Amino acid sequence: MNMLVNKLADPVALVDDTSIQDHENKSLLRFIACGSVDHGKSSLLGRLLFDAKLVPDDQIETLRKDTGQLTGSDDDLDFSLLFDGLAAEREQKITIDLAYRFFATAHRKFIVADAPGHEQYTRNMATGASTAELALILVNAQSGLTQQTRRHALIAATLGVRHLVVAVNKMDIIGYSADGFAAIERDFRAFADRLGDVELTFIPVSARKGDNVVHRSKAMDWYRGPTLLKKLETVDATPRAAKSAFRMAVQWVSRPTPDFRGYCGLIAGGEVYPGQEIVVQPSGQRTRIKEIITANGELGRAGIGRSVTLTLTEDVDVSRGDVLADAAAPALVSDRFTARIFWMGEGALAPGGRFHIKLGTAKAAARIAGPIELIDLAQDAATKPAESLLSNEFGLCTLELDRALAADAYAENRETGSFILIDAESHDTVAMGLIEHASAQRETAPVRTSIVGHAVVRVARFFGARESHSRSIAKALSWRATGSIDTFLIGWIITGNPAIAGSIAGTEIATKIALYYGHERIWALVPWGRR
Amino acid sequence: MNDVTFTTAQARASYLDQLEAESIHIMRETIAETERPVMLYSIGKDSSVLLHLAMKAFYPGKPPFPILHVDTTWKFREMIEFRDNRARELGLDLIVHINQDGVKRGIGPVTHGSELHTDVMKTQGLRQALDLYGFDAAIGGARRDEDKSRAKERIFSFRNAHHRWDPKRQRPEPWRLFNAEKRKGESIRVFPLSNWTELDIWLYILRENIPVVPLYFAKPRPVVERGGTLIMVDDERLPLEPAEVPQLRNVRFRTLGCYPLTGAVESTATTLDDIVRETLDSRFSERVGRVIDKDGAASMERKKQEGYF
Ligand SMILES: Nc1nc2c(ncn2[C@@H]2O[C@H](COP(=O)(O)OP(=O)(O)O)[C@@H](O)[C@H]2O)c(=O)[nH]1
Numbered sequence: 001m002n003m004l005v006n007k008l009a010d011p012v013a014l015v016d017d018t019s020i021q022d023h024e025n026k027s028l029l030r031f032i033a034c035g036s037v038d039h040g041k042s043s044l045l046g047r048l049l050f051d052a053k054l055v056p057d058d059q060i061e062t063l064r065k066d067t068g069q070l071t072g073s074d075d076d077l078d079f080s081l082l083f084d085g086l087a088a089e090r091e092q093k094i095t096i097d098l099a100y101r102f103f104a105t106a107h108r109k110f111i112v113a114d115a116p117g118h119e120q121y122t123r124n125m126a127t128g129a130s131t132a133e134l135a136l137i138l139v140n141a142q143s144g145l146t147q148q149t150r151r152h153a154l155i156a157a158t159l160g161v162r163h164l165v166v167a168v169n170k171m172d173i174i175g176y177s178a179d180g181f182a183a184i185e186r187d188f189r190a191f192a193d194r195l196g197d198v199e200l201t202f203i204p205v206s207a208r209k210g211d212n213v214v215h216r217s218k219a220m221d222w223y224r225g226p227t228l229l230k231k232l233e234t235v236d237a238t239p240r241a242a243k244s245a246f247r248m249a250v251q252w253v254s255r256p257t258p259d260f261r262g263y264c265g266l267i268a269g270g271e272v273y274p275g276q277e278i279v280v281q282p283s284g285q286r287t288r289i290k291e292i293i294t295a296n297g298e299l300g301r302a303g304i305g306r307s308v309t310l311t312l313t314e315d316v317d318v319s320r321g322d323v324l325a326d327a328a329a330p331a332l333v334s335d336r337f338t339a340r341i342f343w344m345g346e347g348a349l350a351p352g353g354r355f356h357i358k359l360g361t362a363k364a365a366a367r368i369a370g371p372i373e374l375i376d377l378a379q380d381a382a383t384k385p386a387e388s389l390l391s392n393e394f395g396l397c398t399l400e401l402d403r404a405l406a407a408d409a410y411a412e413n414r415e416t417g418s419f420i421l422i423d424a425e426s427h428d429t430v431a432m433g434l435i436e437h438a439s440a441q442r443e444t445a446p447v448r449t450s451i452v453g454h455a456v457v458r459v460a461r462f463f464g465a466r467e468s469h470s471r472s473i474a475k476a477l478s479w480r481a482t483g484s485i486d487t488f489l490i491g492w493i494i495t496g497n498p499a500i501a502g503s504i505a506g507t508e509i510a511t512k513i514a515l516y517y518g519h520e521r522i523w524a525l526v527p528w529g530r531r
Numbered sequence: 532m533n534d535v536t537f538t539t540a541q542a543r544a545s546y547l548d549q550l551e552a553e554s555i556h557i558m559r560e561t562i563a564e565t566e567r568p569v570m571l572y573s574i575g576k577d578s579s580v581l582l583h584l585a586m587k588a589f590y591p592g593k594p595p596f597p598i599l600h601v602d603t604t605w606k607f608r609e610m611i612e613f614r615d616n617r618a619r620e621l622g623l624d625l626i627v628h629i630n631q632d633g634v635k636r637g638i639g640p641v642t643h644g645s646e647l648h649t650d651v652m653k654t655q656g657l658r659q660a661l662d663l664y665g666f667d668a669a670i671g672g673a674r675r676d677e678d679k680s681r682a683k684e685r686i687f688s689f690r691n692a693h694h695r696w697d698p699k700r701q702r703p704e705p706w707r708l709f710n711a712e713k714r715k716g717e718s719i720r721v722f723p724l725s726n727w728t729e730l731d732i733w734l735y736i737l738r739e740n741i742p743v744v745p746l747y748f749a750k751p752r753p754v755v756e757r758g759g760t761l762i763m764v765d766d767e768r769l770p771l772e773p774a775e776v777p778q779l780r781n782v783r784f785r786t787l788g789c790y791p792l793t794g795a796v797e798s799t800a801t802t803l804d805d806i807v808r809e810t811l812d813s814r815f816s817e818r819v820g821r822v823i824d825k826d827g828a829a830s831m832e833r834k835k836q837e838g839y840f
Contacts, residue, residue, distance in 0.1 A: 023811070024734050028546035097701070099682040100675050102728045109546045111726055114682075123703055130705035251559040256592030264588075266556040266707070295590035306548065307555035307588070320563055344703060358708055361563070420708045427712035429702045 022106060029237040032113040032128040032156065035138025036148040040169040043207035044138060044228075045101070045112065046079025051214035052229060054103050079207070098124035107233045117148060122392040123344040125152065126432055129159040130418070133237050136165050136228075141174045141204070145187045151377045153188075157195040158340065158381070158394065158434070160414050163235050165201045167228060172206040176219040194380045199235075203228055241413040242304045245329035246270035246278070249360035249416065250322045254309055262293055262309035263318055265361070268415035269408075270326060272310065273301045277327040280318050281406035286327055287314040321362030323406035323416065331406040331416060334438035338398050340375065340410070341389065345423065345430035348388035349395070355430065359419035362405050366421065369400040398439055410434035475520065480513050547735050554581075554723035555588040556707060557686055558670060561721045562595055564711035565668035568721075569661075572598045572625070574610045575787040576743050577672035577724055580732055583741045584723065585670075586621065597624040599660055599669070603652035604629060605640055605789035607765050613744045626664070630656035640791045641770060648789070658694045661718060668711070668719040676728045686725050692716030729785075730810050737803045746784045747806065749798040753777035760794035 035041040049055050060077070063069075067078050101112040113128030115121070129135060135156035139149055153164060166188055174180040181204045192200060203212055204223055211217030214229045226234070241247075247269035254262040272278075276289045292299040293309040302308050310324065318324075325331050343349045349368065357366035374386035375394040389395040410417035421431035484505045491501030561568050570585060572578045585594040600614060618625040630638075633651040640648040661669060675681045685701050687709045702710055711719060724732075736743060754761045755775050762769070764777045769791055771777070782795035783806075800806045 023730075023807075024547055024738055025545045028549050097683045097698070098703075100726065101682060102676050102726070104728070104730065109728075109731070127703040127705045131707075251556070252563045254589065254592055256589075260591065262591075264559050266552055293591065295587040305552055307552040307559070309590070356712070358710065361560075415706065418706045418708065420705065420710060422710055422712055427710070427714055429704075429710045432703070432705045 023104075026104070026106065026108050027237055028109045028111065029134065029232060029235065030111045030113070030132045031134040031136055031232065032115055032125070032132040032161070033136045033138070034115045034117060034125055034128075034152045034156070035169075036117045036140070036146055039117075039138040039140040039143075040080075040207045041114075041117070041138045042080030043078070044136075044167060044169055044205065044213065045114065046081070047207045047210055047213050048229060049103055050077075050079055051210055052103070052105060075210070097121075098128050105229070105233060108237075110232065117152075119148070119151070120392060122151070122155065123342070125155055126159060126342050126344075129156045129161050130414070130432065132156070132159075132161050133239065134163040134165060134232070134235055135161045136167060139166055139168050139184055139188075141168050141170045141180055141184065144184055147378060149188075150191060150380065153192070153195060154377050154381050155394075157198050158375075160240070160410065161198065162240065163199045163201070164195070165203060165228070165231055168202065168204045169207055171204045171211060171217075171220065172209050176204070176206075176211075176217070178220070178222045181223075191380060201225065201231055203231065239304060239414070241269040241415065244269045244408075244413055246272050246276065246324075246326040247331065247408070247413060247416045248272065248308075248310070248324045249362070250318055250320055250324065251361050252320060253318065260311075261315075262311050263324065264307070264309045265324070266307045267302055267304050268360070269304060269413045271301055271303045272308070274298075278312075278324050279327045279330045280316055281323045281325055281331055282333040282404045283317065283322070284333070285316045287312045287316050289313075321360070321405075323360060323362075325406065331408050332435075332438040333404050333406050335401045335404040336369070336398060336439040337401075337407065338396070338436045338439050339419070340434040340436060341372075341395050341397055341421070342432040342434075343389040343391060343393055343395065343430070344432070345391060345428070348390055349431065350388040351397070354424065355421040356424055357399070357401065357419050357421055357433075359405050359407055359433075360416055364405060365402040367400045369398045372397040396436070399433070407435050407438070409437055475516075477513065479516060480509055483512065484509050547731065547738060550727055550731060551584065551587070551735070553707075553726065554584045557709070557721060557723040558585055558588045560709050560711065561668055561670055561687075561719075564709075565719065567664070567666050568596045568668040568670060569599045569626075569664070569666040570594065570596055570670040571657075571672070572600045572614070573672065573787075574600065574606065574614050574744060575672070576732055576736060576747060577674065577727075579741050579743050580727075580735055581670070581672040581724060582617070582621075582623075583739060593622065596670075597626050599626045599628060599664075599666075601653060601656045601660055602627050602629045603648070603656065603789050604634065605648070605652070605768075605791060607744075607746055607763070607787065607790045607793075609746050610744050610787060613742075617742065626660070628656060628660035628663070630659060639768070640789050641768070645792050649792075661694070666718070667713065668721055670721045670723060672724050673722050674727050674729075674732075675722075675725045684722065684725070686722050687711055688720045688722065689713070690718050690720060694718070730807075733803070733807045733810050737807055744787060746787060748802070749781050749783040749800050749805075751779040752782050752795065754780050754782055754795055761796070762793075763790055763795055765790040 033041055033045055063077055063081055066081055069077060097116070099114045101114055103110050113132060115125040115128045135152070137149060137152050139145060156164060168181050168184050171181065181202070185202045188202070189200070203225060204220055205212045205228060207213065211219060212223065212227045214227060216227055217223065246267070248265040248267050250263045250265050252264045254260070254264055272289055272292060274289050274291055277286060278289060279286050290311040290313045292302050293311065299308070312318070323331055341349065349372070351368050351371060353368045355366050357364050372386050372389055373383045373396040374389065375396060376382050376384060377394060383396060386395065408416040417435045419433040419435070420429050421433060422428070423430045487508055488501045488505040491504050492498050495501060570581065572582065582598070589595060598618070617623070630652050633656065638648055638651045673681060675684065683698065685704050687704065688696065688701070690696055713719065753764045755764060755771065755777055761780065761782055763782070780797060781799060783798045783800060784793060784795055787793060798809060800809045
């Protein structure tokens with residue numbers, strides 16, 4: 001396998017050894033690359049391309065000009081510039097927007113979403129992660145895990161990325177220390193149970209020197225795992241929903257002649273075949289698939305990711321926005337959904353907010369019904385009640401639609417479980433949404449459930465509502481100091497005895513602090529009279 | 532063990548099928564969500580693929596939009612011939628627009644330079660045509676791998692009433708959820724080939740047997756060498772220096788545009804197979820042949836902000 005990697009690194013050998021057919025048949029992997037500024041993400045991606053001999057000569061020329069390095073070995077170039085984009089970004093020396101890059105080896109084509117690291121650009125990361133099967137997370141070996149690393153991992157996992165590859169970079173600076181690497185891996189695994197069902201891989205690399213990027217490191221013979229390129233080439237790229245039930249959102253109804261009626265769409269889950277019993281959602285009509293039509297002829301079967309035109313055995317009413325689903329395992333249909341929201345708008349998202357929702361190919365009007373809970377990425381995704389969500393924050397809330405739509409839980413299907421919210425005035429895309437479940441009855445309490453755990457949320461809501469603990473305690477203490485001085489003075493004046501006044505005030509301190517705290521917390525739960 | 536068979540079945544589906552499916556999805560979203568879409572057709576290999584995908588997307592019907600070619604009047608003659616043949620064969624609704632104002636002013640690449648010529652005949656010509664017919668969405672064949680400024684462009688890319696692009700106001704495009712809602716006066720450029728590379732384009736042309744302009748194949752052609760670039764003498768409008776004599780060289784083009792602005796490369800690739808091999812083996816990115824891109828690293832971004840496609 002090692003030899004293979006080296007061969008890949010040589011496009012000439014590649015032409016000799018692989019037939020064009022092999023190229024046509026390779027698979028596709030989308031991955032997102034993220035890391036804090038200066039951890040070496042651009043350098044690593046640039047190094048990956050360079051060592052895989054995928055950087056055209058004219059780009060290396062340009063790189064030399066841009067860096068003023070007109071002589072010297074190619075190996076010493078600053079590869080980070082290969083990943084640099086818009087002019088404004090070049091000035092600030094950081095990548096501001098999500099950029100897509102492409103490269104291909106004989107085994108795979110890669111689409112890389114290159115996401116900026118800063119917190120204010122979380123939206124770019126979330127966007128890139130939404131279609132990625134793998135996330136490459138950069139950690140600086142020198143500084144270890146940071147708050148950002150944890151955020152990036154949490155965002156990737158929340159958005160359904162299945163494989164996390166943690167590249168511990170700048171190993172050269174810590175003397176290629178196995179212990180240093182092991183310590184970072186330990187730290188990461190310590191919080192990784194929050195990430196749910198993801199595969200973790202740790203790779204020690206040096207972007208500067210090229211260790212374990214394409215070529216196996218000589219300086220780190222203690223490392224037995226794959227190089228970065230090998231991991232990227234061999235990871236399972238099949239979407240989770242490939243194995244789930246058939247789904248297709250109807251994009252367009254094709255009626256080229258009066259007697260033909262086909263439903264166009266991209267298969268978003270499972271497989272479809274002629275004769276299969278399906279249900280049209282939300283209407284609930286059942287029928288069967290007649291033909292799977294493509295320009296290359298009719299198919300006997302079509303799987304996830306294919307764009308097809310389906311005809312049905314009966315003349316049922318189907319239009320854009322409807323979902324065709326396996327009748328044995330249909331999607332949820334509801335006008336109320338509990339969802340995780342990633343807010344990207346400029347203002348805040350508050351209960352009552354109204355939007356257009358685009359869910360699959362369906363559009364509707366949506367309103368945020370009931371309270372919002374913040375999913376705190378700085379606290380390993382703990383939830384707590386919040387008045388509103390600010391830009392780049394994740395939250396959990398219930399949406400009320402003006403009509404019922406079909407959807408799945410995001411954990412089941414990323415395509416049919418996701419939506420965007422559009423601002424009705426500016427028409428901007430202001431939120432990404434991940435469906436948790438349908439909330440059936442309108443009569444029940446506003447927000448009843450949360451996947452993150454009933455108990456946690458309830459406890460957090462009781463103690464954490466609007467005012468923080470420490471604030472309540474500080475208020476209790478300051479009020480008590482004022483009150484007890486008052487009690488002492490009044491007691492002294494009435495009894496004329498400072499010792500008695502002192503003991504009354506003394507006992508009162510203890511009991512009333514407790515009473516006040518309780519009283520405060522109860523009021524904190526009562527919305528009445530608040531503005 | 533169901534799992535195993537499934538995964539292998541998946542693996543067999545080529546990545547080209549995935550790219551194809553996604554591009555078709557984007558075209559179908561465009562016609563479903565916009566009022567008056569048009570497809571831009573520049574006759575090159577990307578346009579050939581785009582057209583082929585449109586034929587597939589709406590099969591058994593025809594693409595429900597017209598095809599627009601903004602003719603700068605300086606295209607290779609073989610391109611124009613190819614365009615007219617294709618439109619006839621496929622029965623397409625082809626619109627050819629020429630900026631008549633530019634023609635009257637006698638604008639050309641030789642007399643006015645590449646920048647002004649491109650701006651007047653291509654950029655302004657395109658705006659005129661979009662405004663004239665009231666198209667609210669233009670499907671184009673640009674790819675993100677073409678240059679750095681395109682790497683960040685969205686698939687649904689908005690232009691204001693003056694056709695300007697604002698890289699700071701781009702909408703996020705998570706999943707496959709494209710937001711095609713327009714503000715007043717805005718129009719959309721849609722790029723279904725965003726995630727394709729030059730190699731993907733050729734592999735797909737090969738697999739699907741898509742007709743392309745013969746200029747992509749090597750053949751002896753009359754060229755002159757200028758500043759290291761081989762320019763083909765396609766007609767008598769190209770002024771020759773006194774000492775300049777066109778030589779017959781075996782050349783082909785990796786990208787096609789206005790002939791005085793398009794460099795040829797020496798090559799022996801005469802079949803699609805040869806071209807794919809040459810592309811795989813290539814040590815130069817395709818834009819090397821484009822004179823218009825040599826104006827500096829940030830120039831493309833500037834041009835795009837001004838309304839270049
Ligand atoms: N010693 C060493 N320096 C590195 C390595 N990778 C990146 N750097 C340096 O770290 C700095 C930041 O790298 P860059 O790729 O721009 O980081 P980004 O902000 O994450 O994209 C640059 O000065 C790089 O030269 C490495 O593996 N070893």
